[in-house]
Amino acid sequence: MADERRGSGRGQRDLKVRVKSARGRRISSVRWLERQLNDPYVQRAKREGFRGRAAYKIQEIDDKARFLVPGARVVDLGAAPGGWAQVAVKRVNALGEKKGKAVGRVLGIDLQEIEALAGAEFHVLDFLDEGAEARIKDWLDGPADVVMSDMAAASSGHKRTDHLRIIALCEAAAALARDILVPGGTFVAKVLAGGAEGELLQQLKRDYASVKHVKPPASRSDSSEKFVLATGFRGRKDAAEDIQEDAPGRTSAP
Known part of the structure; x- marks a missing residue:
């Protein structure tokens, strides 16, 4: 005793x-x-076989928003080491384990090679390269239902500089999402304290029915990171305008 x-x-x-x-x-x-x-999330990730604690961030975001559904086609930007993809594979039924449910797709993009993961397809690609959106849609056999990003620029140690860098990454990811998402699609990406700002936030509000910032429990309380969650993609209005301008009887140039 x-x-x-x-x-x-x-x-x-x-x-x-x-x-x-x-x-x-x-x-x-x-x-x-x-x-x-x-960190309890680090320890939990090891026990449950996830590639990193970040897996719980997308898991907790999706627990509330429910966009990783069976049959969804997902593009994971900056996917290494693959923790977000692990969550997506299970939830969109990429392996077809949920009988009677639609089978989804998970496509991971990164500048570096990623260890193979059953149910996911990884490619080495700089999504900022010209024509990247066409290659992604080709690999995916069509548009995406979800574009998600946990990317962060290398820290400079200067908060303002780091904030601007990650906002620039988020803006680029949002521009790609605008090119490859289906109407009704979802975009989720990491930002820093202060959230998505200025032109980015305005553009997201124009493009999506709902835009908000979330901080899942797995995101450390002392961390400045948050995530912008945009749901209900309205589709590219300018694409429709382009079609109208090029229709018979119209000219696209003066």
């Missing part, structure tokens, strides 16, 4: 894993490593 009391009386703080500083290791690196070792 004495041993049991001594064991149960230890506080959670006493059980925290601490990392000793080592020559050549910065204090910031030590803190990051300690945070990783003590």
